[in-house]
Amino acid sequence: MKKVDQSRFLTSTRRQVLSGMGAGLLAAPFVLSASKAGxxxxxxxxxxxxxxxxxxxxxxxxxxxxxxxxAVTIANGPDLAKAKAQVQTGNLEWDVLDGSGGPLLNAAAEGLFEELDTKIIKTSDxxxxxxxxxxPFLIYAGGIAYDPKRTMSPAKTFADLWDDQKHPGKIGLRTRVSETLELALLADGVSPANLYPLDVDRAFAALDKVKPRVAKWIDQTPQTISLLTAGEIDYxxxxxxxxxxAKKEGLSVDFSTDQALLLTQYYSVLKGSKRREQAMRYIEFACRPDIQANLAKAYASVPVRPGVLExxxxxxRAVxxxxxxxxxxxxxxxxxxxxFLQLDRRFKEWLLT
Amino acid sequence: MQTMHALETNTTIGKAHRGRIPIMIRTLGFGTFLLPLTVFMLLVFCVPLLGVARASFYTNGTWTLSAYREFVSGALFHRALINTLSIGFMTGLISVICGYFVAYHLSRMPQRKRRLYIILVMLPFWTSILVKSFAFTVLLGTNGIINQALQAISGTNVVVPMIFNRAGVIIGMAHWLIPFSVLPILSSLLSQDKALRDAAEVMGATGMQVFWKVTFPLSLPGVLASGLMASVIGMGSFVTPSLLGGRQDLMMANLVDFYVREALDWRMASAIAVVLILLALLILSTAAFVRTRLSR
Known part of the structure; x- marks a missing residue:
């Protein structure tokens, strides 16, 4: 009967171990949140x-x-899904998020961000x-790129791009609906001043015209360059x-500055940030004219404050x-x-047919 | 006491060292050792999975079937579902066919050489898809090596479209999934008793007859397992289709990615994910049923 005793001893330790593990698991969140200070x-x-x-x-x-x-720490990968998870659980890793486009505005509508503090940040001018x-803290441009060695008289405006008599060649466009509808309308002859609100039906009709020439609808941004340099697309x-x-790396690529879409990159503060005020001050600082001028010199971005470009x-300024x-x-x-959501759905269905 | 003694002498561990370990096994049973893993899987896999299922029904404080209603009525989702099934199936089929040749070849090698070659088989599995997609463009593209070779041989301007369409997706996915399909087939080939093939040969069977009447039927469970694994994994991928596919190759996992990260509509994302999981479960359980029939 000695064996029975031994087994009892074993099970009791097992229980102890398990209950210890359980206590540890329950305590873990408190330990973690305790280490997160304010x-x-x-x-x-x-x-x-x-x-x-x-x-x-x-x-x-x-x-x-x-x-x-x-002090400011830079984290990598502004994923809106992660931002949403952080705000929903109240367990914030980030204070300021750098983002752009329809998804960001959609996230703002979901209530992921604090309202900008207009006492600290000048949101006009x-x-x-x-x-x-x-x-807004940065403006960049989306437009036509081509290989100057391969394409002698390239299309430099969106209307040129649609003209397959004068400028034949295969095209790479994006799988995102915003930007794509704008460039389709510009190609179709809508004047930039009257672009908004977008005539969605006309945009899709214009896209129909170019559909057979689009060799690849690009989802992953690196392919916008790699397919051009590999010769799979001409524009x-x-x-x-x-x-x-790409040019710095010695690749033969040019960007047309004759016509482009100007896209804005924004800073937002995550809802419930413990460092809300410091975050606002950071944003205010990033948008100061002298910082904007330095950013333009280092990154070839367009300054967001008027008068800085000059x-x-x-x-x-040439580029x-x-x-x-x-x-x-x-x-x-x-x-x-x-x-965004409704038009993205329509665009995805258009791509599939 | 007698049964316990029998157990001890029957287990190899019991034979090896009659010490503490067999006693633990006797008193606790082998199942006990699975407990930590089971608890771990419950906590980090099953609980979050239930959370996903809940998120597909529960939004803004109310229970609703709206996501599923949208799924059933939306052309986008139907197309994605059909694409997912057909791409998954084709990928599984091609991975198994290619994998079988590789596995058969490996199974006939001396063991030391085989170990080295298995590492080579696993190589594509460890390469980043972004890098591979670049390599595939160089290989399969309109100006790619294969098309240039075809043009040189035929003396024409023929271009076979092999990338940015369905073929591209399947080539890319099969390339990634062949390592998965080789291993189950290899293990079922290796576990075959060589005496069976010898016997068949002695009875006058040709090499082909030995393969089709002995080797292949015996390896069917491995073939089935590897085909399923490749299909089910293929059904869940989204980077390869978006890099190598055309505009019509949208898969369900691409939609999950979109609804999670861009639309932030986790209700819809969860519903699509639940449909995808149920689909995988259905396929796997059908296969398990077929497999028991096969091995009977």
Missing amino acids: AADPVVMVTFGGSFADVVQKVIVDPFTKETGI LVARATPHCM SYTYNGRVAT TLPDDV LPSPTDPKMVLVKEEFWADK
Whole structure:
């Protein structure tokens, strides 16, 4: 009967171990949240990694910390789903989110962000438009890229691109509905001044015309460059920053500044941030004219404060699309805020048929 | 006491060391050792999965079937469902056919050489899809190596479209899933008794007859398992179709990705995910049923 005793001993330890594990599991969240302190910690700003994060660190974050003493940590990958999970559970990892486009405005409508504090941030006097929750801090351009070695007389406006008699060739467009509808209407001859509100039916009709020439509807942004350089497409809808990077790497790519869509990148503060005020001050700092000028020089972005562009040296201005050029279109995010989901659905179905 | 003694002598562990371990096994049973894993899986897999199922019914404080109603009535979802099934099935089929050749070849190798070759088989599995998609463009593209070779051989301007369409998706996915399909087939080939093939040969069967009458039927459970695994994994992928597919190759997992990360509509995303899981379960349980029939 000695064996029975032994088994009892074994089961009782097992129970102890399990109950210990259970207690540990229950206690874990408290330990974790206890280690998360409040306002004295650095502001966490989530943005896109790589060379862009380096630029932001040098041009915005370092001078901000030097002036205010507020530390800022840069996190990688501004995923809106993660932001939503953080706000829903109240367990915030990020304070400031860097985002753009219809999905961001849609997220703002879902209540993921704090309202901008207009006592700290000046939301008027901007080239782009601020929304109650999203502050523009950078403008970049989306337009036509081509290989100058392969394409001798390239299409430089969207209307040119649609003209397959004069400018034949295969095209790469994006799988996102915003930007695509705008460029289709511009190609169809709508004047930039009368673009909004978008004539959606006309946009889809214009897309019908170009559909057979689109060799690839691109979902993953790196392909906008790689397919062009591999010769799979002759024209690519891509972004000026991507083209600048590719050129630096020695690839034969050019970006047309004759006509482009101007796209806004925004900063927003996550709802419930413990460092709300510091976050607002960071955003205010990022939009100051001198910081905007430095950002334009380092990243070839268009400054969001009016008058700054004119102060830039000529060589920087040469590669920047000008918001005052009547052929340029500043994409109006407000249009997309409540129509993004519905139009995206229609666009996806259009692609499938 | 007698049965316990029998158990002890029957188990190999009992034979190896008559010490503490067999006593633990006797008193606790083998099942006990599965407990930590079971608890772990319950906590980190089943509970979140139930959360997903709940999210598909429960939004803004009310229970609703709206997501499923949208799924049933939306052309977008029907197309995605059909694409998912057909791409999954084709991928499974092609992975199994290619995988069978590889597994058969491996099974006839000396063991040491086989170990090295298995590592080679696993290589595509460890390569990033972004890098691979770039390589596939160079290989399969309109200006790719294969098309250039075809043009040189035929002396014409022939271009076979192999990328940014359904073929591209299936090539890309099969390339990724062949390692998955090789291993189950290989293990079922290796577990076959060589004496059976010898016997068949002694009875006068040709090499082909040995393969089709002995080797292949005996490996069917492995073939089925690997085909299913490849299909089900293929049905859940979304990066490969978006990189190598055409505009009509949208899959259900692409929609899940969109509704989770861009639309932030987790109700719809969860509903699509639940449909996808049920589909996978249905296929797997049908196969389990067929498999028991086969092995009878």
